[in-house]
Amino acid sequence: MKKEKNGVPDQDTRLKLFELMLDCRGLQQRAFDLFMQNMVKGTTHLGMGQEAVAAGFGAAMHPDDYTFCTYRGHNHTLVRGVSMTSILGELMGRDCGLLRGKGGSMHLTSVEHGAMGSYAIIGAHMPIAAGAAWSAQYRESGQVAVCFFGDGTTNIGAFHEALNFSVIWKLPVVYVCENNQYMEYTPIGEVTAVKNPAADRASAYGLDPILIDGNDADVMYSHATAALEKARRGDGPTLIEALTYRHGGHSRADPGKYRPDEEVEAWKKLDPVKTYRQRLLEAGIAESILEELESVSNQKVDEATETASNSPPPPLDIAHTDLWADGGASWRN
Numbered sequence: 001m002k003k004e005k006n007g008v009p010d011q012d013t014r015l016k017l018f019e020l021m022l023d024c025r026g027l028q029q030r031a032f033d034l035f036m037q038n039m040v041k042g043t044t045h046l047g048m049g050q051e052a053v054a055a056g057f058g059a060a061m062h063p064d065d066y067t068f069c070t071y072r073g074h075n076h077t078l079v080r081g082v083s084m085t086s087i088l089g090e091l092m093g094r095d096c097g098l099l100r101g102k103g104g105s106m107h108l109t110s111v112e113h114g115a116m117g118s119y120a121i122i123g124a125h126m127p128i129a130a131g132a133a134w135s136a137q138y139r140e141s142g143q144v145a146v147c148f149f150g151d152g153t154t155n156i157g158a159f160h161e162a163l164n165f166s167v168i169w170k171l172p173v174v175y176v177c178e179n180n181q182y183m184e185y186t187p188i189g190e191v192t193a194v195k196n197p198a199a200d201r202a203s204a205y206g207l208d209p210i211l212i213d214g215n216d217a218d219v220m221y222s223h224a225t226a227a228l229e230k231a232r233r234g235d236g237p238t239l240i241e242a243l244t245y246r247h248g249g250h251s252r253a254d255p256g257k258y259r260p261d262e263e264v265e266a267w268k269k270l271d272p273v274k275t276y277r278q279r280l281l282e283a284g285i286a287e288s289i290l291e292e293l294e295s296v297s298n299q300k301v302d303e304a305t306e307t308a309s310n311s312p313p314p315p316l317d318i319a320h321t322d323l324w325a326d327g328g329a330s331w332r333n
């Protein structure tokens with residue numbers, strides 16, 4: 001079913017995009033607050049400012065499609081339908097956590113939701129996403145693998161290997177580079193041979209250069225839909241470079257002070273959630289509808305925090321369970 005007209009998503013889809021971004025923002029903000037209260041075990045890498053990328057794909061993907069993401073994976077996991085309680089519980093090392101508190105922020109995974117893992121090794125998940133797409137192609141299942149990664153990842157060998165392999169085999173995979181301008185504390189432009197780290201390299205693999213506004217949920221949705229349809233038609237992979245910005249630092253409590261203040265301010269004016277809210281108002285959607293969505297989202301975050309905080313730590317006897325893979329038998333053909 002076509003959910004957009006002249007490139008503009010229909011109203012239900014737009015409200016869905018807004019709702020997904022609100023949930024992502026609320027969850028990230030709460031994760032940050034809990035981290036500052038020393039309630040989060042281990043580290044966190046937040047995607048505040050990058051919500052439109054995940055929301056655009058989340059609204060366009062089929063429930064059985066696959067997501068592969070990085071340690072900055074809260075948004076991507078949430079938009080696949082994983083509950084806020086299980087994500088916050090995981091961050092806090094609680095029994096109700098997605099992995100019963102044994103994975104933490106960097107490893108959110110829910111095979112049942114098609115969220116096939118958050119990977120801490122830069123680029124490592126790209127060939128794995130190609131493998132999942134190859135499996136879908138072999139099984140003729142119609143599933144597509146979507147793989148999110150950062151700008152810095154384009155300088156890793158696995159990026160190039162995965163792209164070449166995916167094109168050769170015309171795999172149903174979509175590679176999404178979230179260019180947030182920095183790899184850890186280094187501006188991407190200082191360490192990269194081309195201006196646009198993913199788009200400028202697309203032609204090396206026979207792909208179209210796609211450079212888009214990653215802070216615009218409509219644009220993200222429209223490109224997500226096109227890339228997913230292309231993959232499902234059997235026309236092979238797409239590489240998208242989405243320009244965006246992380247509002248905070250790289251991880252933990254990094255204040256990101258190595259970035260010029262003017263740069264941070266300029267990007268905050270392009271906040272994907274605030275600008276989208278304004279666009280919906282201008283499109284004639286009532287303020288009261290948006291306020292209601294905001295209130296429901298805030299309530300979800302509060303309830304998830306409450307439930308997760310009251311969940312006990314995992315019992316000791318699970319310390320030695322789930323350590324060895326079953327060879328993937330539960331989700332392999």
Ligand SMILES: Cc1ncc(C[n+]2csc(CCOP(=O)(O)OP(=O)(O)O)c2C)c(N)n1
Pocket residue numbers: 070072120121122123149150151152153154180182183184250
């Ligand atoms: C193979 C490998 N090398 C180095 C690191 C250390 N490291 C962690 S995050 C990061 C930066 C990645 O930047 P980018 O791909 O732009 O993703 P972002 O953090 O901006 O989302 C690096 C170098 C790592 N995790 N894996």
Ligand SMILES: [Mg+2]
Pocket residue numbers: 150151152178179180181182183184
């Ligand atoms: Mg980056």
